[in-house]
Amino acid sequence: MSSKRPLQPLNDVHLNKANVPPLTAKTPIKGSVTKPEAGKKKKREKLSSLCKTPPSIVKNRHGRGYRRGHFLGEGGFARCFQMKDDTGRTFAAKTVAKASIKNEKTKTKLLSEIKIHKSMSHPNIVEFIDCFEDDVNVYILLEICPNQSLMDLLKTRKILTEAEARYFMVQIIGAVKYLHRRKVVHRDLKLGNIFFDPQMNLKIGDFGLATIINSAHPKRYTICGTPNYIAPEVLGGKEVGHGFEVDIWAIGIMLYAMLFGKPPFQAKDVQVIYERIKTNDYKFPPDSTVSLEARQLIRDMLSTDPYQRPSLDQILNYDWFKCGAFPSHVTVESLKQKPKHLAFITKEESMINLANCKQMVGINDVPKHPVEILRTDLESERPKTLLPHSLSPDNNKNKYKEVSPVNIKPYKSKISNQLSKAKYDNKMVLMLSESLSTTLKNIKDIESGQLQPNPELLQRPQLVSKWVDYSNKHGFAYQLSNNSIGVLFTEGHTVLKFQNRDDIYLILPDEECGWKVDHFAPEEMPKSLTNEMQVIEFFDKYMTAHLSDVSSDTTSIQNAGIFLRRYTRDDNGIMFELSNGSYQFNFKDHHKIVISDYGHYITHITPNKEIETLPLDYVLENGNFYETADDYFTVKYNFMKHALREKLSI
The missing domain is CATH 3.30.1120.30 (POLO box domain)
Incomplete structure (x- = not known):
């Protein structure tokens, strides 16, 4: 049997169902220019607009071809397209214009994102597939998540049940704990960056603001993030500095939004949002039936003092995770309506489902090796190229593969001799x-x-x-x-x-x-x-x-x-x-x-x-x-x- 299959037509991926923000339904035309109307001030050009539409077939450095499909959406500096390889697998290609990488700082930022994301291997993190480049673009090939994001889900449902929120929280915490074990802080956790895979498991994506916290860099000082989710210590800038606790804050914001329908500090004016964050000025809606246990957990995660926030392990020990239903899984039914089976989950089932979910997301896994950014990851050996050899080949992904040892522990009961x-x-x-x-x-x-x-x-x-x-x-x-x-x-x-x-x-x-x-x-x-x-x-x-x-x-x-x-x-x-x-x-x-x-x-x-x-x-x-x-x-x-x-x- 031949290993190569003929290219099949790409199936449509609805724009509101991909792991990128859905903004437009049309593929941008290469080189198209729209003249500003007379008398109107020209808007500042987004860096993503510099991204040229990829050719119909894009090849990596080893000659493997990917067929470009539909335009999926765009962010601040990148556009995303559907890509399909010759075996029929579909991916999301984050496409960055080389013209938007105008200095060493921007280049370092992109290469750090690639290195950090490439080194991740967790069931609740969007899988990194490959990265390569042509003359005009850099392509970051990612697992495609076709069932929308948490933000899309909330827009449709308005609020979620506490049972669903518990399940989502355990998956998010499992992925974030994995990041923190590897000394990575995400810094842009938000509903729009968390996607659903085909089985409705959550996947954290977009590592554009991720950074490494270690003994050499115990704190970071860049003011970055999405306004509604920024922690107060981030707004302190160089006067304060921030660390892993900013992700705990963001998880608290997401939990509030899931249960009450919108972020706690939301306002039309960004400066008003920042003032509310600094003064911890938020309230719970008086007519909400959300449990007292959930409110207490949110209060603690949204402590202004980062050192007063609970750790990820402490969060999972809160009564809220044990006081109500915990489903064994979530189905696509949740995308449009409240699941019907939640009322029939017994306390005994919930206890086992919670334990299974913790196991699946690796809550009790052994610590992972920290991520390191090497000089070779940030330097290019060849002229006119952006990606160093240490990052660009798709066949060196195994370099970062984590191999766990056989996990057999000694039995330390009274009935056993203390063996070696x-x-x-x-x-x-x-x-x-x-x-x-x-x-x-x-x-x-x-x-x-x-x-x-x-x-x-x-x-x-x-x-x-x-x-x-x-x-x-x-x-x-x-x-x-x-x-x-x-x-x-x-x-x-x-x-x-x-x-x-x-x-x-x-x-x-x-x-x-x-x-x-x-x-x-x-x-x-x-x-x-x-x-x-x-x-x-x-x-x-x-x-x-x-x-x-x-x-x-x-x-x-x-x-x-x-x-x-x-x-x-x-x-x-x-x-x-x-x-x-x-x-x-x-x-x-x-x-x-x-x-x-x-x-x-x-x-x-x-x-x-x-x-x-x-x-x-x-x-x-x-x-x-x-x-x-x-x-x-x-x-x-x-x-x-x-x-x-x-x-x-x-």
Whole structure:
């Protein structure tokens, strides 16, 4: 099959649905000039007007072509166009005219924006794709967000529910915490710079004012930002200076606007806005039904003294996040009306949804390496070019890719000996690597015809039938298809029990064999496991009441020695690594595929809970499953192999 596809016509992206401010519906004509009317003072020309319409095909320095599509909008110094590559992927291209970069200060500002944004990798930050240039423009290629911005949503809805605001706040705080961990302050957080992706997750964009705060530059002094969102210390200029706290202030402004319909200091005259900000002159509308807990959080975030504002972690501990409904997700229904299902979310569900949301946005992730601006990032080696080699190639994006280590923590309970973390972590990592290596080798041999699995040994694999990610507090709870309930606790140990049985299995990290499994009858149960048993009972009741099984087929082998060793969540879904050498992939389209028995067999579970298990070579020979074909099997199969190899490399 040819890797290149013919260029397809671009689908329309409505102007009010892209991750840029929508201002006009027409593509500007190259070189067009409008003469001012007689007697009228000529307005100051916007720098964005210097941007020439890109040619129909724009190529990066490696010759990869992007087809220009519709004009999407413009800001103060850039215009944005839809771009499509030859695989059909669509992007937003922020286009900056080289003629607008008139001095070294402006150039440094643009290159700093590129470096900072390029080094970001977070599910709630607009993805940086590529940057390149031609003779007249610089192009910054970004993930396209087709479902409008928070500002557009507020214009349509006027006010949002507190449940929606809670969900949005956690996603915003997760992204901002990631920025702050990397020593970056955004400085232009506002509703118009936060966009919705196709799944209605929020994405922070526009790093034009972002800067780095570190020991060399503990404060910044430039007066910048959008009037309604500027913190009082920013208005103090060189007399005061500002730091990370300006982003906390902006989050408080956004929360007020979401719940009350407009920013708290809004006025027609910018100077009036600034005076109100300096004197903290705002009020809550007297006829609003917004909760007291929300008002208290807003008051604290809008403290004039930046050091009196709560930290991002402290914000998430406010009662407001726990006193009302918290949805598991937001749908496109929210773009036009109040979602109907919010009233039916129970307190128990809200607690788990909040924990899941925190997990997804990385609230408890380990600190990231700070962003650094190097001299090579700001200097060009070639004449007549703007982008240095360190920034312009699209194939060096992996230079900034963050690789997380295997995250296995020692268990520090009374029931465990104090083992050497380095020893047993290494043993566990070795066991995981051996399992992955065996699976990948078998898959390779099956693909080449050197290994044929025996159909007579075929059996249905154990499946993760239900799961709840509550690792923010306790751990990851799951139910296997053999009806065992397990919790992989945050400390690294697992407790496993069968429904309708009182005995349990305790799986501990072990320095000799990687994991040690202990079985306890009811009369032998250690008292130190009391808390764990309460957690398991809670999750057992929750999953029984609220979650459905992954498959309608209940036949399985009753093997109590199987447990979840590790799991990974990303934008494509979730991957489970089981102790029996099975790897289960739950994709976002609700299809599930399991590679079992170290690569010999493969299982497909459809969204309708139909299940089919076959030797891997049968499926590869057919190019798909037989009874339960998946239209995207080839893509998913290649993705799974890539995910396994990536795990092995880590």
